[in-house]
Amino acid sequence: MSSSSSLPPVLTPRFRPHAEEEPFLPRYTEDSEPARLFLKKRTWLTRGRVILLSALLSLLVWGLIVVVPEILDPTPVVVPVVDFESVRNVNATLIPGGKGKWTVKIPRGIQEPLRPRVYAGICRSVHDVAGHVHRGYYSFDEKFVDPAKSGEKVVVGKGVEVCDASLTYMLESKNAGFGVALMGLWSAYGLAKKEGRSFFINDRDWAWGAYTSFFLQMPRPKCAPPPPHWMLPCPHSAKHLVVAASTHTYIFGHSFNDEFEDARQMGVLRQSKIFDFVREGYEALFRLGLLPEDQDFVEVRKKKLIGPVMSVHIRRGDKKALAWEYVKTDDGFVPPKKYVEAALEMRGKQHGDIVYASDDVHMYESAELVDYVPAQGEVAAETWLGELEVSQDMRGFVADDFWRLDPEQKVQLGRAYLKDLKILGEMAARGEAATVCDVASTTCRLLAVIMGWERAVVQKRWKNVDGEFDWSGVAW
Numbered sequence: 001m002s003s004s005s006s007l008p009p010v011l012t013p014r015f016r017p018h019a020e021e022e023p024f025l026p027r028y029t030e031d032s033e034p035a036r037l038f039l040k041k042r043t044w045l046t047r048g049r050v051i052l053l054s055a056l057l058s059l060l061v062w063g064l065i066v067v068v069p070e071i072l073d074p075t076p077v078v079v080p081v082v083d084f085e086s087v088r089n090v091n092a093t094l095i096p097g098g099k100g101k102w103t104v105k106i107p108r109g110i111q112e113p114l115r116p117r118v119y120a121g122i123c124r125s126v127h128d129v130a131g132h133v134h135r136g137y138y139s140f141d142e143k144f145v146d147p148a149k150s151g152e153k154v155v156v157g158k159g160v161e162v163c164d165a166s167l168t169y170m171l172e173s174k175n176a177g178f179g180v181a182l183m184g185l186w187s188a189y190g191l192a193k194k195e196g197r198s199f200f201i202n203d204r205d206w207a208w209g210a211y212t213s214f215f216l217q218m219p220r221p222k223c224a225p226p227p228p229h230w231m232l233p234c235p236h237s238a239k240h241l242v243v244a245a246s247t248h249t250y251i252f253g254h255s256f257n258d259e260f261e262d263a264r265q266m267g268v269l270r271q272s273k274i275f276d277f278v279r280e281g282y283e284a285l286f287r288l289g290l291l292p293e294d295q296d297f298v299e300v301r302k303k304k305l306i307g308p309v310m311s312v313h314i315r316r317g318d319k320k321a322l323a324w325e326y327v328k329t330d331d332g333f334v335p336p337k338k339y340v341e342a343a344l345e346m347r348g349k350q351h352g353d354i355v356y357a358s359d360d361v362h363m364y365e366s367a368e369l370v371d372y373v374p375a376q377g378e379v380a381a382e383t384w385l386g387e388l389e390v391s392q393d394m395r396g397f398v399a400d401d402f403w404r405l406d407p408e409q410k411v412q413l414g415r416a417y418l419k420d421l422k423i424l425g426e427m428a429a430r431g432e433a434a435t436v437c438d439v440a441s442t443t444c445r446l447l448a449v450i451m452g453w454e455r456a457v458v459q460k461r462w463k464n465v466d467g468e469f470d471w472s473g474v475a476w
Helices: 033-072 116-130 178-194 245-251 254-260 267-285 292-304 336-347 361-365 384-388 407-428 442-451 453-458
Strands: 092-094 102-104 166-170 198-202 240-244 310-314 354-358 434-437 462-464
Touching (some): 116 240, 178 198, 178 240, 178 245, 178 267, 178 442, 240 245, 310 336, 310 442, 336 354, 336 434, 407 434, 407 442
Parallel strands (some): 310 434
16 A cells, blocks of 8 residues: 555545446435425524524513613502492402403402401302302312412512411401400401411401500511402402401301311310310400509409409390290390309309409399409499490390490490400409300300310300300301
């Protein structure tokens, strides 16, 4: 082999001026089929790059026109303010083209929650549209589109983030009773904590006045409350729930009891989890904001009572008895002597005061109670209860009479009620003390909560004198 051929044959370049010299090779001219395919492929590659580049340039231009101005000018989009009073009806609606998906649209411009009656209407419409009346308490409807999950950004105050989930309890006066409001409030608080929701209180519609007229301000969560158009009463899976007496049926009704009653127990023992909800609310929220002199009065009064105390609460007014033996009587009330007999039986051979309170001023003059001790001494009979005595036929707390009071009288009445509740409840929670009351009254059931489950229910130191009824929570 010559020196000019030192490279291996496979690496030696070969010049082929004409394909005819090697007929087994294809012709690679511009007119050949492989060449046309190659050129066509290269043309499409070029077109693809042009299309991609055009799309990128379009996105860039869009960003310069739309996004950058928002960054440079942080002025939020102005949403017309909507008066919540003007929103009288909101219904759950199907989303057009949403394949059965539905939502609840509350006007974005409202600055306050809606009226409780409007929320009750929403719950009715939700059950009509979603058709899940008989589902479990925590059933999740995949077709429900939560407004809070729309991706809308909400800035509150100094950049405080909205809570991940919340429950707002609206104090309202569908029922004028103070005890009814406390039962709902405490139950809602316990439920919120169980579900990991931040808790807020709204007192705008409460006829008794401002929450802080009676209680210390509740510590606020570190996150912000949701905007009103995110707050829904139903379904229960909504991120931001709003609850009021008008919606108790949907929050504390059949499905609530089915979920939380202990099926392994019998009778009132089934209610332990529900009782715990109310108790948790009591422990967190029953911080009275009394005037210093009122607070001193309560503490001094408690120290003067001789234990073990038998606390007796006698409800009259517009709250009639439940048991037929009393319903058929002329006045429809449990007689005072029945309370006294039960208290003496509970006290047994012990020597302690029988302390009583009532919404009926005439009870403080009753012959059956003359030997026993009013919770607030002579204060109740001489002052606040007298303001409600407008009818000799209907004695005690009557809703129609309550509405006639001016705001200051309502506050005075509410504070007096809370002092009774605190004295009776806390004295009954000591030693061998006990409570006797009428279960038809919400206050009676609240006294059991203040005593605690073990003492009131398990040890049976809480006694109902109105038939064979047991403790229960929210009346819905």
